[in-house]
Amino acid sequence: MPGGFLGVSLFFTLSGYLIVDLLLAEGERTGRIDLRAFWSRRLRRLAPASLMVIAAVVGLATWLSTGVEADRVRGDAVSSVAYVANWRFILEGQSYDQLFAAPSPLQHLWSLAIEEQMYMFVPVVVALVFARGGGRRVVAVILALASVASVIASMVTTRHDVVYYGSHTRAAELLIGALLACVLGRRWDGASRLFARSWSSFGALALLVIVALARVSDVGSPWVYSGSLAAFALLSAVAVTGSIVPGTTARVLGWRPLASVGKVSYGLYLVHWPVIVWMNEDRLGFGGVALFAVQMAVTSVIAVVSHRFVEMPVRERRLLRRPSTAGATLIVSIVVTVALAITFLPSVDATPDADVEVLTTIPRVGTSVPIAVDEPVGDVFDGSGPMRVLVVGDSTAENIARALADVGDPDVGVVSGGVLGCPLVPASRVRDRVVGEQDVTYCPDVMRLVSDNAANVDVILVVVGIANQWDYLPTSGSTWIEAGTSEHRVALDALMERIQDRVDPLGVTTLLLEAPAVRDKPDLLGDDPEAIAKWSEVMRGWDRRWASVRVVPYADLLSDPYGEAGRAERPDGVHLDRAFAADIARDPLLPRIRLAWAAALSDVATG
Numbered sequence: 225m226p227g228g229f230l231g232v233s234l235f236f237t238l239s240g241y242l243i244v245d246l247l248l249a250e251g252e253r254t255g256r257i258d259l260r261a262f263w264s265r266r267l268r269r270l271a272p273a274s275l276m277v278i279a280a281v282v283g284l285a286t287w288l289s290t291g292v293e294a295d296r297v298r299g300d301a302v303s304s305v306a307y308v309a310n311w312r313f314i315l316e317g318q319s320y321d322q323l324f325a326a327p328s329p330l331q332h333l334w335s336l337a338i339e340e341q342m343y344m345f346v347p348v349v350v351a352l353v354f355a356r357g358g359g360r361r362v363v364a365v366i367l368a369l370a371s372v373a374s375v376i377a378s379m380v381t382t383r384h385d386v387v388y389y390g391s392h393t394r395a396a397e398l399l400i401g402a403l404l405a406c407v408l409g410r411r412w413d414g415a416s417r418l419f420a421r422s423w424s425s426f427g428a429l430a431l432l433v434i435v436a437l438a439r440v441s442d443v444g445s446p447w448v449y450s451g452s453l454a455a456f457a458l459l460s461a462v463a464v465t466g467s468i469v470p471g472t473t474a475r476v477l478g479w480r481p482l483a484s485v486g487k488v489s490y491g492l493y494l495v496h497w498p499v500i501v502w503m504n505e506d507r508l509g510f511g512g513v514a515l516f517a518v519q520m521a522v523t524s525v526i527a528v529v530s531h532r533f534v535e536m537p538v539r540e541r542r543l544l545r546r547p548s549t550a551g552a553t554l555i556v557s558i559v560v561t562v563a564l565a566i567t568f569l570p571s572v573d574a575t576p577d578a579d580v581e582v583l584t585t586i587p588r589v590g591t592s593v594p595i596a597v598d599e600p601v602g603d604v605f606d607g608s609g610p611m612r613v614l615v616v617g618d619s620t621a622e623n624i625a626r627a628l629a630d631v632g633d634p635d636v637g638v639v640s641g642g643v644l645g646c647p648l649v650p651a652s653r654v655r656d657r658v659v660g661e662q663d664v665t666y667c668p669d670v671m672r673l674v675s676d677n678a679a680n681v682d683v684i685l686v687v688v689g690i691a692n693q694w695d696y697l698p699t700s701g702s703t704w705i706e707a708g709t710s711e712h713r714v715a716l717d718a719l720m721e722r723i724q725d726r727v728d729p730l731g732v733t734t735l736l737l738e739a740p741a742v743r744d745k746p747d748l749l750g751d752d753p754e755a756i757a758k759w760s761e762v763m764r765g766w767d768r769r770w771a772s773v774r775v776v777p778y779a780d781l782l783s784d785p786y787g788e789a790g791r792a793e794r795p796d797g798v799h800l801d802r803a804f805a806a807d808i809a810r811d812p813l814l815p816r817i818r819l820a821w822a823a824a825l826s827d828v829a830t831g
Contacts, residue, residue, distance in 0.1 A: 227438035227445075232335050233397050233453055234434060237460035239339060240346075240401025244367075247350045248360050248405060257351035264547070265539075266343050270490070271554060272538045273530050274336065277494045278304050279561045281329045286568050288502050293328070298569035300330040302562055307340035309333045310389040329498035334389055336493075341391050342398050364406035371399040371454065379451040382704070383661055387449045400457040404464060420469040427466010427473040430459050491527030491535065499523045506795075576619075576644035578666050580673065583629035583638040586610050607818030612637040612681040616670050619644040619799060621687035624737065624813075627805035631814060639681065641673045648688055649715045651696035655704070664696075671722055678727045683821055685776075687737040690798065692716075693755045708758040720766050720773075728772055733824040735817060736763040738778040743785035743797030771827035774820040781808050 251257050278301050285297040303312035313334055346367075353362045374396035378387050387393045437456070441448070466473045485492070499522050505511040508518065537543040544550040613636065615625035621642025629638045646667035647654060655661040674684055695706050698715070705711045723734060739759055766773045783789035785797060793804050800808075 225435075225438040226443075227441035229443050230434065230438050230441065230456065233394075233456055234460045234463070236335075236338070236394065236397040237401035237404075237457045238464055240342070240398035241404045241461070241464055242401075243343065243405075244346065244350065244363075244402035245405035245408070247347055248363070248409075251350060251354040252359070256354055257347060259347055259351055262347050263343070264550075266340075267554065268539050268541075268544075268550070269535070270336070270340070271557075273491060273494055273535050274333070275305065275557045275561055276530070276534060277498070278330065278333075279557075279564060281498050282561065282565045282569060284498075284502065285329070291570050294569045295571055296328050297330060298565050298571060300328050300333070301565040301569075304330050304333040304337070305558055305561055307337045309337040310335075310391060311337075313389050314383075314386055327497075327501050329501045332493070332497040338391050338394055338398070342395070346398075346402060360406045360409055364403055367399045367402050367406065371396045371403065374399065375451045375454045378449070378453065381449075384449050384655065385661065388443070394453070396454040397457040397460070400454065400461055401464065404461045408465070408468070420471050423469045424466050424471025424473045427463050427469075427471075428476075430463040430466060431473070433459060434463060488524075488527045488531045491530040492523060495526045495530070496520075496523045499526070576646075576666060578643045578646075578668050580668070580677075581625075581640045583625060583640055584636060586612065586635060586637040607820075607822035608635075610635045610637070611683060611818065611821065612639070613683045613685050613817070614639045614641060614673070614677045614681045615685045615687060616641040616673055617648065617686055617688040618642060618646050618690065618692075620689040621685075623799045623805060624685070624687045624809070626802065627800060627809035628814065628817075630802065630806035631810045633810075633814065636814070637681075639677060641668060641670075641677075642687060643667055647692055647694065647696055648686070649696065649712075649719055650699040652699045653697040654694040655696075656694050665699075671719065671726075674723050675726055678730055678732055682732060683817070684723065684727060684732060684734045685737060685817065686734065688759075689739050690742060692739075692759050708755055713762060716762055717765075720770075724770050724772065728770075731825075731828075732772075733821050733828075734766075734770070734773045735820050735824070736766065736773065736775045738763070738775060740779035740782050741785060743790065743794065771831075772824050774824045776813075776816050776820045778813065778816075781813065 247257055247262070281297060282301050285294045289297060299312060299316065300309060303309045309330065313331075349366055350363055353359070353366070374392060374394075377390070378393040378396070381387050381390070381393060434456075467477050468474070496519075499519050503515075503519050503522060505515055508515060538550075544553055613625075613628065615621045615628070615638065619642060622640055622644070623642070625638050625640035625642055628636060629640075643666070645654070645662065646664060648670050650669055650671075651664055651667070653661050654664050678684070693707050695704050697704050705715065720734075727734065739756055741753070741756060763775050767775045783793055785791075785794060791797075792801065794800055
């Protein structure tokens with residue numbers, strides 16, 4: 225289900241209901257809320273297993289992760305221990321190196337962080353209300369106002385990562401569950417029996433709608449970022465209500481195997497993602513259903529062991545009975561986990577290298593090959609001989625430049641100006657629909673690259689894949705430009721016009737490498753047929769407009785990115801394996817580049 229992330233929203237609402245229901249019951253029973261006892265129970269329930277998993281991930285990351293991945297785990301571990309992982313993902317973001325590395329095995333703990341933050345603040349509100357003689361109605365009014373504020377925050381926030389990870393923007397989903405607890409008071413017991421069948425039916429219908437939404441939505445769906453997650457929380461509240469009253473829905477959800485899964489669900493939540501990240505197809509050598517079965521089997525075994533020997537003994541005070549011993553153990557565990565992360569995991573500078581790199585050189589004999597206007601290109605120049613190429617674009621440009629250099633052709637000089645994550649147009653920030661915003665002030669100015677090198681090359685090879693699929697904030701503006709819009713097209717056309725004004729007098733040809741589809745992260749990486757078609761049309765438009773500009777076919781050289789051959793050719797779904805890249809660069813890509821160069825020069829010569 226592409227919308228499986230909606231399960232997190234459903235759980236937020238369920239969790240808000242359960243916690244506030246317990247708090248209200250305590251307040252109405254005793255007239256006060258014992259915050260110390262509440263937080264002690266929450267820590268005993270959540271901290272032991274989470275600290276164990278974080279420490280285990282830190283240890284495994286020292287030999288299962290690359291330097292960039294381990295650096296990310298380092299920060300994720302420290303923020304997860306402090307239950308602020310969601311804010312780390314917002315404030316720090318991810319470097320483009322990380323986008324093509326394995327996902328963080330602690331990425332999922334952002335939702336636990338939001339839960340813990342709720343456990344810090346909502347109980348204080350309920351405690352203050354009861355301390356001042358109020359009750360559930362006062363609590364309900366406060367929670368309702370806070371829910372409205374959260375919805376407004378999610379609607380006015382333009383950054384998708386803030387809407388998705390923000391405590392303030394996701395609070396409404398928790399608070400609506402808390403409001404449900406306020407509504408379902410003592411009077412509810414009699415009413416629920418009277419209307420049990422109706423509520424059970426409503427709950428079943430709500431669950432069906434939730435499943436349907438999970439089938440047709442994904443994390444990039446616009447409705448997710450428009451404040452509509454609060455509406456989804458109302459749907460979740462109906463599902464929760466339907467599971468409480470006697471009826472078919474409660475019986476189905478109370479089926480013993482499902483209840484057994486529920487008992488170990490916290491361990492399943494903590495463990496499943498690290499297992500999926502590290503027990504992957506590349507490491508195990510097989511995929512599909514077999515891989516999924518192995519992943520779930522390992523996850524289940526670890527979760528059951530954790531539940532029996534760690535979670536329940538601590539929760540039921542069979543271990544760490546005395547508060548002082550429990551508190552000291554907690555502090556030591558936190559210190560040790562953080563120390564392990566800081567000591568054993570590297571801290572690397574993940575900012576891409578933006579320096580221009582001369583990969584191969586050849587002697588300079590002229591600025592271009594002269595073509596006689598009245599002679600066919602075949603009689604004058606067929607693209608053979610010395611050729612100096614400046615490759616500009618994103619990381620795929622760097623990838624192609626390296627491949628051309630690896631061919632070892634003594635007649636080909638290669639200068640690489642491609643930089644990871646950089647669009648062609650000048651931008652200060654870019655954003656996708658998954659990770660959020662990324663600072664790209666490190667990116668070189670493409671026009672300056674061309675100007676600085678135009679007199680010393682024959683061909684400008686533009687290679688841009690996914691970076692042109694992201695929205696961007698222009699360096700000289702304050703309004704975001706959406707990828708694929710007319711504004712984006714105007715900016716791209718203006719850039720190419722400036723490039724042609726600079727290189728045409730020098731007889732330099734501009735070649736555009738066709739952009740192929742990529743794999744695995746469609747919303748993030750631009751593997752969207754519509755987006756790729758729009759970028760392809762931009763390139764074809766340049767080809768038609770300027771005689772010195774040609775599109776070089778390339779996508780047909782690559783296998784289906786989802787097939788076995790495609791995964792071998794592009795292990796991360798985007799960049800070519802180096803040995804494979806050298807092979808296709810030697811033949812047929814380099815011959816195609818030479819033919820396109822010759823054809824463009826012929827078009828210029830014949831007007």
